[in-house]
Amino acid sequence: MQARDVKTVEDAIALVEARGLSHVKVGMSDIDGIMRGKYLSKDKFISALTSGFGFCNVVLGWDLNDQLYDNVQYTGWHTAYPDAWVRILPATCRDLPFEKVNGQDMLFFLCEFIEDAAAICPRNLLHRVLKRADNLGFAASAALEYEFFMFKESPESVREKNYHNLTPWTPGYFGYSVLRSTVENDFYHQLLGLCEQMDMGIEGLHTETGPGVLEAAIGVDSAEAAADKAFLFKTFTKVLAQRNNLMATFMAKWSHDYPGQSGHIHLSLKDKATGQSAFYDPSQKHNMSKTQRHFMAGVQKYLPEFMSMYAQTVNSYSRLVPGYWAPLDATWGLENRTTALRLIPGSSKSQRMEVRIGSADANPYVALAAALGSGLMGIEQELEPDEMVVGNAYTQSFPAHLKLPNTLWEAAQRFKGSEAARILFGDAFVEHFAATREWEEREFRRHVTDWELKRYFEII
The missing domain is CATH 3.30.590.10 (Glutamine synthetase/guanido kinase, catalytic domain)
Known part of the structure; x- marks a missing residue:
């Protein structure tokens, strides 16, 4: 079986076992479209295929430079950044040609947020x-x-x-x-x-x-x-x-x-x-x-x-x-x-x-x-x-x-x-996404650009 032949949980498990992999890589999209992910041990991966797994919800509560949003309700210091639940999507399985383990390509799977985090998950947004x-x-x-x-x-x-x-x-x-x-x-x-x-x-x-x-x-x-x-x-x-x-x-x-x-x-x-x-x-x-x-x-x-x-x-x-x-x-x-x-x-x-x-x-x-x-x-x-x-x-x-x-x-x-x-898109996504864009604009306003220095430093 090849990576793109994987369609089910059973297929995913069989391919990981056949390749003798001790770990598998997973990734998902944050609000800005940055891929966030990790390696999971084989046992953790197999368990997560059927039951999902927890992933710190900070990835939906920080910007592309890992700076924490101060204006969103879904997560923040007020929630203490708990785990959000994530599911692995077996049919997204890919080989990672860059990564060889015992002569075999590392396997990669996309994931998406579910349960309460689904409302603001970008991939789940498209699914809706x-x-x-x-x-x-x-x-x-x-x-x-x-x-x-x-x-x-x-x-x-x-x-x-x-x-x-x-x-x-x-x-x-x-x-x-x-x-x-x-x-x-x-x-x-x-x-x-x-x-x-x-x-x-x-x-x-x-x-x-x-x-x-x-x-x-x-x-x-x-x-x-x-x-x-x-x-x-x-x-x-x-x-x-x-x-x-x-x-x-x-x-x-x-x-x-x-x-x-x-x-x-x-x-x-x-x-x-x-x-x-x-x-x-x-x-x-x-x-x-x-x-x-x-x-x-x-x-x-x-x-x-x-x-x-x-x-x-x-x-x-x-x-x-x-x-x-x-x-x-x-x-x-x-x-x-x-x-x-x-x-x-x-x-x-x-x-x-x-x-x-x-x-x-x-x-x-x-x-x-x-x-x-x-x-x-x-x-x-x-x-x-x-x-x-x-x-x-x-x-x-x-x-x-x-x-x-x-x-x-x-x-x-x-x-x-x-x-x-x-x-x-739902109120939850609209409020969260708009707040993250407001944050991005406010972060920009806090900084002095090269253009401003060249234009104003001497002459103004």
């Missing part, structure tokens, strides 16, 4: 939205694609340089470069191979425009599996880079000199009753079915309210400036890469929409839950989209209701006040 789709008679498919910059640096060197004067993996603007990918083919093939081995296969990998930047399109799958693959991809791409004395960053915008880094989401729905695409109707313009039109309208309407789920950090909003391939309003267009939403017409297999607003730093479970949930609400409410944008959206003006928040603070307030968010 998918249940809504199921109740409406739809099965959702998704594919995520990421841009990320690579550097000839190490965790030590970037700190020694105070994150200044970093050396890109390759110099210059070489978008879609066969030269670069051929010269540096060793890493490309390592990444492609790793993604195949871990069942997060890449259907397209190329250089983007900018020094050392790549774009990877992960293959389409069911929405839940697609989110798992995106989550794994971001973590283990960084692992592979560091093992090659490189670093990869998924920051939304690491330098004002270069374009930002996106995390685009491709979405489609299938009618469960017929097994056919719910988005495809060849009798309609652009093959766009009524269902897809309502779905598009829902994503468009609620994008300003859900913006903090797509752009989760202060840095995310540095990317959202005119002329840098990032939309500024909740617009849609036909094969238009200047709009927030892109209609991609095609066959019954390929008809879909792309949510282009998201940045590479977003938690894939949270961003996908936002896109899918808002689209489903559009179907339920039979919403109609605003007029389609033709041409360059950056040079056009749009109604106020399409304007996106300019800052993380504003986005958090819109989210916290959203009735639709509370219906889709």
Whole structure:
């Protein structure tokens, strides 16, 4: 039996026994999309497969730098940080090619929080939205694609340089470069191979425009599996880079000199009753079915309210400036890469929409839950989209209701006040997530930036 053949608790136990492993690695997503996990002994792992296990709930109560939130209710000093209950998901089993034990690959399993922690668990959030789709008679498919910059640096060197004067993996603007990918083919093939081995296969990998930047399109799958693959991809791409004395960053915008880094989401729905695409109707313009039109309208309407789920950090909003391939309003267009939403017409297999607003730093479970949930609400409410944008959206003006928040603070307030968010995601998640975004903004406000020093130190 191979890792990706595991479907049940019994399969997982059999494979661990067959490989003679004394320990197994498990991981799960925190609020920011950082993978948190540990090794479990074989006996503990087997017990946890059937009964679950406790994991300190601080991972839902601290930020990406392990600083404790001071404004959330779910956990904190007032609760003394007890364990939250977690379940292991057998069907997520993967080999870890980096880790060999007695000649065998270490096994890795994803987990999710359950019981009271389920209400704010990012993976469980997506599961609840998918249940809504199921109740409406739809099965959702998704594919995520990421841009990320690579550097000839190490965790030590970037700190020694105070994150200044970093050396890109390759110099210059070489978008879609066969030269670069051929010269540096060793890493490309390592990444492609790793993604195949871990069942997060890449259907397209190329250089983007900018020094050392790549774009990877992960293959389409069911929405839940697609989110798992995106989550794994971001973590283990960084692992592979560091093992090659490189670093990869998924920051939304690491330098004002270069374009930002996106995390685009491709979405489609299938009618469960017929097994056919719910988005495809060849009798309609652009093959766009009524269902897809309502779905598009829902994503468009609620994008300003859900913006903090797509752009989760202060840095995310540095990317959202005119002329840098990032939309500024909740617009849609036909094969238009200047709009927030892109209609991609095609066959019954390929008809879909792309949510282009998201940045590479977003938690894939949270961003996908936002896109899918808002689209489903559009179907339920039979919403109609605003007029389609033709041409360059950056040079056009749009109604106020399409304007996106300019800052993380504003986005958090819109989210916290959203009735639709509370219906889709639950009060507990809305309150917790909004509070964590407010924390992120307040942490930023406590610090003095290099820009402020250069601008004000002498002259003001």
